[in-house]
Amino acid sequence: MKKNRERFNKIKSDISSSIGLYPAMISLAYLVLAFVLVNSRHSAISEWLANRPWLSFESLDTPTAILTTLIGSIISLMVLSFSMVMVVLSQASSSFSPKILRGLVSEKSHQVVLGNYLGSILFCLVCLGNFSEEGDIHLLSAEVLISILFGLLCLVLFVVFIHNVSLAIQASEVIIRLYKKTRHHLQKFIDENRKEAGHPEDWPQEGEGQIILSRQSGYLQRFQRKGLLNLAQKENLRIRLVIEVGDFVPIGVPVVEIYGEKNKISRESEEELLSFLHFYHGENIEENYTYGFTQLMEIGVKALSPGINDPGTARICIHYLTDLFHLRMQWDDVGQACAENGSPSLKWKVSSFQSLLYKSFEPIKIYGSNDIMILMSLVQAIKTLAYFDAERQVHRKVLQAFYDQLLDLISKNHSYKIDEMFVRPRLDDSNDTYLVLKEQY
Secondary structure: OHHHHHHHHHHHHHHHOOOOHHHHHHHHHHHHHHHHHHOOOOOHHHHHHHOOHHHOOOOOHHHHHHHHHHHHHHHHHHHHHHHHHHHHHHHHHHHOOHHHHHHHHOOHHHHHHHHHHHHHHHHHHHHHHOOOOOOOHHHHHHHHHHHHHHHHHHHHHHHHHHHHHHHHOOHHHHHHHHHHHHHHHHHHHHHHHHHHOOOOOOOOOOOOOEEEEOOOOEEEEEEOHHHHHHHHHHHOOEEEEEEEOOOEEOOOOEEEEEEOOOOOOOHHHHHHHHHOEEEOOOOOOOOOOHHHHHHHHHHHHHHOOOOOOOHHHHHHHHHHHHHHHHHHOOOOOOOEEEOOOOOEEEEEEOOOHHHHHHHHHHHHHHHOOOOHHHHHHHHHHHHHHHHHOOOOOOOHHHHHHHHHHHHHHHHHHOOOHHHHHHHHHHHOOHHHHHOOOOOOO
């Protein structure tokens, strides 16, 4: 049962993230339409079109030539379009981060274009394959007219495709698209957790329950919350995931700890529990919003490399990361869900605000330590977050520590008079009331 569920989940994940999903569905629709038209040549619509002078055919050569030309032209468009995709992927990998290639390859607009190309080719082939000298040639008007319309649609999609591809390699568009996607799934994550967390309760300390070891290796990408809650309620257990979503898990390390009257479950229940944990490679923001933070950070770091040397792009990443952190501050670091009876039955580790802030801003700070504009952008980001944290002051300690570190770095590496003239006015604005400014500044 466990193996079947794992196999089903893997197939489901592969299909949903495959570049061939939409093309297959769209091509199937074209194929069905082609067979419907071929088998309804004597319909009222076909008869009406056949009576139009500009759509009537005296011989089979004309419709055959039209469909043959359309097939060759659409194939050429398809080859040209996806040659451009390969160029874009190569450019994106070298200029930004290889991790964003997954999003570019699986872009729905690209899949829709490919699906219409393939579908139009299949439609024309089916119609062409059913032409016959023995049939009523004048009744082919509907198929030829629709084939021509599909050919024109492919030309329009090609223009749209070129426009989308030209935007896909622009740094600002890549960052904004990544930011919007991360913000959407972060907001969704916060809303779901607020709804299902219930009242906070004391949990036993780690090590007091039954430890369940991993039986496979890979990155823990997600877990089936509903399945784990149902199992907890059925077995009268409390379940804690002792690893964080996104961590790499070798075989034989603790992944789950359960608490109950006997702190013991059967081997069948243990296998069922492990089947609700999904391991696979890749970074899918839909499954884990923290990947969006790390990918924005990696784009910023890549922009600061000597080969790229684009600090402006790094500053854009800092600005959008600041807005994402503002949203992340609205949720406390609690990963908990309740069963139907209302008692918290599932707990998992989450990436804390402090950890996420450090992993996102620290690499940019290191690679941009010699750029005063990067450091000042980080200073402004920390001050902005301190402003939003002024009322609760939940993250004041980590923000102050990062702020002090940035000031020390500025003082050490940028101590010329002109640097002080630039830095001091920007440290004296109103937001500084939320953080302590060192005496040397």
